[in-house]
Amino acid sequence: xxxxxxxxxxxxxxxxxxxxxxxxxxxxxxxxxxxxxxxxxxxxxxxxxxxxxxxxxxxxxxxxxxxxxxxxxxxxxxxxxxxxxxxxxxxxxxxxxxxxxxxxxxxxxxxxxxxxxxxxxxxxxxxxxxxxxxxxxxxxxxxxxxxxxxxxxxxxxxxxxxxxxxxxxxxxxxxxxxxxxxxxxxxxxxxxxxxxxxxxxxxxxxxxxxxxxxxxxxxxxxxxxxxxxxxxxxxxxxxxxxxxxxxxxxxxxxxxxxxxxxxxxxxxxxxxxxxxxxxxxxxxxxxxxx
Amino acid sequence: xxxxxxxxxxxxxxxxxxxxxxxxxxxxxxxxxxxxxxxxxxxxxxxxxxxxxxxxxxxxxxxxxxxxxxxxxxxxxxxxxxxxxxxxxxxxxxxxxxxxxxxxxxxxxxxxxxxxxxxxxxxxxxxxxxxxxxxxxxxxxxxxxxxxxxxxxxxxxxxxxxxxxxxxxxxxxxxxxxxxxxxxxxxxxxxxxxxxxxxxxxxxxxxxxxxxxxxxxxxxxxxxxxxxxxxxxxxxxxxxxxxxxxxxxxxxxxxxxxxxxxxxxxxxxxxxxxxxxxxxxxxxxxxxxxxxxxxxxxxxxxxxxxxxxxxxxxxxxxxxxxxxxxxxxxxxxxxxxxxxxxxxxxxxxxxxxxxxxxxxxxxxxxxxxxxxxxxxxxxxxxxxxxxxxxxxxxxxxxxxxxxxxxxxxxxxxxxxxxxxxxxxxxxxxxxxxxxxxxxxxxxxxxxxxxxxxxxxxxxxxxxxxxxxxxxxxxxxxxxxxxxxxxxxxxxxxxxxxxxxxxxxxxxxxxxxxxxxxxxxxxxxxxxxxxxxxxxxxxxxxxxxxxxxxxxxxxxxxxxxxxxxxxxxxxxxxxxxxxxxxxxxxxxxxxxxxxxxxxxxxxxxxxxxxxxxxxxxxxxxxxxxxxxxxxxxxxxxxxx
Numbered sequence: 001x002x003x004x005x006x007x008x009x010x011x012x013x014x015x016x017x018x019x020x021x022x023x024x025x026x027x028x029x030x031x032x033x034x035x036x037x038x039x040x041x042x043x044x045x046x047x048x049x050x051x052x053x054x055x056x057x058x059x060x061x062x063x064x065x066x067x068x069x070x071x072x073x074x075x076x077x078x079x080x081x082x083x084x085x086x087x088x089x090x091x092x093x094x095x096x097x098x099x100x101x102x103x104x105x106x107x108x109x110x111x112x113x114x115x116x117x118x119x120x121x122x123x124x125x126x127x128x129x130x131x132x133x134x135x136x137x138x139x140x141x142x143x144x145x146x147x148x149x150x151x152x153x154x155x156x157x158x159x160x161x162x163x164x165x166x167x168x169x170x171x172x173x174x175x176x177x178x179x180x181x182x183x184x185x186x187x188x189x190x191x192x193x194x195x196x197x198x199x200x201x202x203x204x205x206x207x208x209x210x211x212x213x214x215x216x217x218x219x220x221x222x223x224x225x226x227x228x229x230x231x232x233x234x235x236x237x238x239x240x241x242x243x244x245x246x247x248x249x250x251x252x253x254x255x256x257x258x259x260x261x262x263x264x265x266x267x268x269x270x271x272x273x274x275x276x277x278x279x280x281x282x283x284x285x286x287x288x289x290x
Numbered sequence: 291x292x293x294x295x296x297x298x299x300x301x302x303x304x305x306x307x308x309x310x311x312x313x314x315x316x317x318x319x320x321x322x323x324x325x326x327x328x329x330x331x332x333x334x335x336x337x338x339x340x341x342x343x344x345x346x347x348x349x350x351x352x353x354x355x356x357x358x359x360x361x362x363x364x365x366x367x368x369x370x371x372x373x374x375x376x377x378x379x380x381x382x383x384x385x386x387x388x389x390x391x392x393x394x395x396x397x398x399x400x401x402x403x404x405x406x407x408x409x410x411x412x413x414x415x416x417x418x419x420x421x422x423x424x425x426x427x428x429x430x431x432x433x434x435x436x437x438x439x440x441x442x443x444x445x446x447x448x449x450x451x452x453x454x455x456x457x458x459x460x461x462x463x464x465x466x467x468x469x470x471x472x473x474x475x476x477x478x479x480x481x482x483x484x485x486x487x488x489x490x491x492x493x494x495x496x497x498x499x500x501x502x503x504x505x506x507x508x509x510x511x512x513x514x515x516x517x518x519x520x521x522x523x524x525x526x527x528x529x530x531x532x533x534x535x536x537x538x539x540x541x542x543x544x545x546x547x548x549x550x551x552x553x554x555x556x557x558x559x560x561x562x563x564x565x566x567x568x569x570x571x572x573x574x575x576x577x578x579x580x581x582x583x584x585x586x587x588x589x590x591x592x593x594x595x596x597x598x599x600x601x602x603x604x605x606x607x608x609x610x611x612x613x614x615x616x617x618x619x620x621x622x623x624x625x626x627x628x629x630x631x632x633x634x635x636x637x638x639x640x641x642x643x644x645x646x647x648x649x650x651x652x653x654x655x656x657x658x659x660x661x662x663x664x665x666x667x668x669x670x671x672x673x674x675x676x677x678x679x680x681x682x683x684x685x686x687x688x689x690x691x692x693x694x695x696x697x698x699x700x701x702x703x704x705x706x707x708x709x710x711x712x713x714x715x716x717x718x719x720x721x722x723x724x725x726x727x728x729x730x731x732x733x734x735x736x737x738x739x740x741x742x743x744x745x746x747x748x749x750x751x752x753x754x755x756x757x758x759x760x761x762x763x764x765x766x767x768x769x770x771x772x773x774x775x776x777x778x779x780x781x782x783x784x785x786x787x788x789x790x791x792x793x794x795x796x797x798x799x800x801x802x803x804x805x806x807x808x809x810x811x812x813x814x815x816x817x818x819x820x821x822x823x824x825x826x827x828x829x830x831x832x833x834x835x836x837x838x839x840x841x842x843x844x845x846x847x848x849x850x851x852x853x854x855x856x857x858x859x860x861x862x863x864x865x866x867x868x869x870x871x872x873x874x875x876x877x878x879x880x881x882x883x884x885x886x887x888x889x890x891x892x893x894x895x896x897x898x899x900x901x902x903x904x905x906x907x908x909x910x911x912x913x914x915x916x917x918x919x920x921x922x923x924x925x926x927x928x929x
Contacts, residue, residue, distance in 0.1 A: 091324035099324070185325035214324060224318040227326040234326045235318060236333055245332040253328060 004108040004147055009278055017117045019287035020177055021265055046070045081176030082114040082121045089127040090228045091185055093155030095211025102209040102271050103181045104150045109281045110179050111146045123149055126164035127157035158229045159186045165193035175201035184208050206261055210272035217243050357916045378476035379420045379436055381466035382408050384450055385483035386427040387457035388850055388875040392508050392612045400505040404482045405447050407898045412443040422469050426462030427453035454812015454850035456872050459491050467495035485880035494887040501884050502898035508611035509540040512876035513594055516618045528580040530622055534573040534592055538565035539877045547595040548573045552588045579622035588622040614811055615876045617852040618869040628798055629674030631655050636679040637774055639781035643790045657681055675797045688765035690797035695774035696739050702761055702768050704743030713738050713752035722749055724792045728785040736777040741770050765818050769793055808867040812850035815866045819844045819859040828856045
C-alpha cells in the first residue's frame, strides 16, 4: 500500500461514500440514483401510457380510479463519475511537507472511496494545462493503479485553472463530481473556471491545500520573496505589520472561496496546519453518508 | 548662457548620491514561496495605508525628479542678460531716438525689445544690486534713481518712450558714469540701442560699458524734407508748390506714391516716384490750397504710400518698418486773409496801408465794445491782429497787436515817458523781422512818447528813448509805436508799408503754424499760457498730454508722432505741427561705432536677446510634461 493512505485513515474511509448534491446520468448500473428512469425499487413518477410501452408497468390501480392507462416509473441506479483535478504546479512543491503530498493524499482518499463505491474514477493532473489523465476506472481492485499514478505526479510549471477547465471540458466527459485539489493561488482567479464546470452540469468540490508557512509566515528581516511559478519578486520586510497585512489578504481569500462555494452549494475544505487532512476529507464524505 | 552664481551649480552634485540611493539595491535574502500573489497585494495595502511610501527607483520617478530640476533651473532664469555680482550697480541707458520706433519682424518695435532687455536685467539683479535707468533722447533723462525695487523698475521701464530726436548716448553714458562713480566691482553701464546713427560715439566711463543692440537692418522709405510755397498764377491765386524729398533705405529699388491731401477735400495731388536705394528723390507737385472759410491756412498732409491711393485712402508700404517719417503735415501758404481789428481812431496813414493790403480784412471797433465782448460768458477769442490807436487795454491781447499814437501813460501796461519833440533816431534793430528792409535813417518824428517800461524790447532808439518796442507775451507779441505816424514823414517812405507788411506777415506765419512753433517729431510743445494753467494737448493718436504753465509757457511732453497737436488754453485753441525726423534717424540700419573714448578702443556691440522668455516657455513645457507623466503614472490600472 502506498504511503498516501495509512491504515487508520483507510478504516475511517471504509464506511463512507462520496457526497453528491445533484444526480448524474451514469454510464452503467451502479448504486446511485440517476437522472434516468430505471428498474430500482424506488418509485419515481407516473406517466401516460403510449402504444408500445411495456404493459407490465401499467398501474392498474390507477386505471381503476382514473380510467386512464398510466405507467409506473422507477428511479434508475447508475454509477458516478469522479474526476480528480489535482494541481501539480510548482507552487504545490513548496512546503514542509510539500503541498503536493497533501493534494495527493486528498486525491487518494477520494479515489479510494470512489473505487470502493463502484464509481468511475479518473485523475487529471494540471498546471497551466491539463496533463494526460489516468483513464476512468472502477472497482476496488484499481486502487493500486490509482495510487501509483498519483505517486508519479511531480510539481512543475504555472497554474492556469481556466485553461485547465477548458481543456477538461474539451474531452467531453460525462457530467459528474469534480474534485479540484489546489492551493487556488491562480492570478487568473478561480470563479470563472468553476462557473464553467457548473454550467456544464458538473459538481465541483474544492479542496485547498496550504503550507504552514503560507498560513502563518515566520517573522524575519527584509526578504525578497520569489514566486515559485512566475519568478516574480516582492521586496518585503517580514515584520508583524507586513504579516498582518498578508494574513488579512489570505483570510479574505479564504472568505472569498468559502462564500463562492456556499452560494452555489458546493463543498469547500481547506487542508493546512489548522485543518487536518483526515478531518477535512472525512467531513466531506460524511455528507454523503447522511 | 551665463549664470549669476555658477559656483552654486556644485550643489547639483548632490544628484549623484541622491540618484545612487534610488538605484542601488540592498541585498535581501531570497525566499521562494508558492505564490507572491497575496504578498503583492498585501504590500500594496501597506503602501495605501501609509501617507508616504518607500522610495523605489522607478525610472519615471528619476525622470520626474530631473524634470523638476530642469524646470526649477529654467524658472530661475540662469541666462540673465549679464551677470551682476552681489551689490553691484547697473546703469542702463536706453536709446530713445526715433529709429527705436522701427518695427521688427515680430511686430514689436525696437523700443519694445529694449524694454524686454531692461526687464531681463532687472530680473537678473542679485541681492544688493541696484539699477538706474536713463533715457537717452536729445537730452538724457534719468527715469529711475538707483533702486532694487522691482516694482519701481518696471514702472520706470513703462515710462520709456521714443522721443523722436537723435539721441545723445555719449551724454547719457556720461550721466550714467556719474551714477556709478566709486561703485563696487562688477558695476557697469549697459547701453541698449539700435546703433542707427552715423559716425562714432565715445562712451567714456570709469566702469565697463556694454553695448547691446536691438533690431536688425530694416527697410524704410522716408520723407526727409517738405516745402510748401505759394505760386499764385492767373488760374488760381491759391496755387502752391509742394516739394517733397524722399529717401529709400533698403537694398532694392521700389515704387511709391507721394500723396498730398487736405482734410475735408481729400487728395489734392499725387505722384508716383521710383526710389533707388539710399538716393534722395525729389517730387514737386502743384495744388490749389485755398484757406478755409475762416481764412485759416489749410493743413497739407503729405504721405508716403505703397499702393495706388484711391479715394483719398493710402496704405503704408508693408515692408516699411518705420512709419513716423511716412507722414508730414505742413501749413499751406494760402492763408492770406488776415482779420485786422482797428481799435480807436487810427491814423489815416495806417488805415490807408491796411486797406491797401488785399489780404487784410479790416474791422473797426472800440475798446468799449471789446470790453463788453470780453465780459460775455460765451465769448470766443477774436483771431486776428489788433491795431490800437490812442488808448490801449492794461495788457496786450492774445495774438499779435500793434499799439501806436499813445495818449495815456501806458501802452499795454508798459510805462511811457514824457512827450518829447523832434526826437532824433539813433539806432534800430535791423535783424528784427519786423524791421526787415525798413530804414529809419531819414525819418523825422514831430513828437513821441518814449517807451520806458523795461519789459519791452527796444526796436528803434531815439535820443529821448525807445520809439518802437516789442512786447512779447505768451499768446503772441505786440509792437509798440510811441508816435503818431501821421505826425512824421515815415508814411512817405517805403519803409512804412514794409513795416506793417512785416508785422502782418509775421502774424500770418504764426496763424499758419497754429500758434505754436512747428518742430520735428517728438519735440515737446511750448504752449504759451498764463502761469499756473494746465494745458491739455490732444495728440494725433487721440491720446491726451498735459503740462503746467510756468513763466508763461507750458512745456508739454507729447508722443513722437507726426501730425497736428491741438492745445487748449482756456478758451483758446492752438495748433502745433510735428513732422519729419532727422535724415539720420530715418535710416534704420545699425551702423554706429562705439568707442571707449575719443580715439579709444572699440566697444564690442552685442546682440541683445531675451533668453529669459525662451526659458520661461521651456519651463512651462517641462511642467506640462511633468503633469502628463504624473497623470500617466497615476492613471487607473497603472501598476
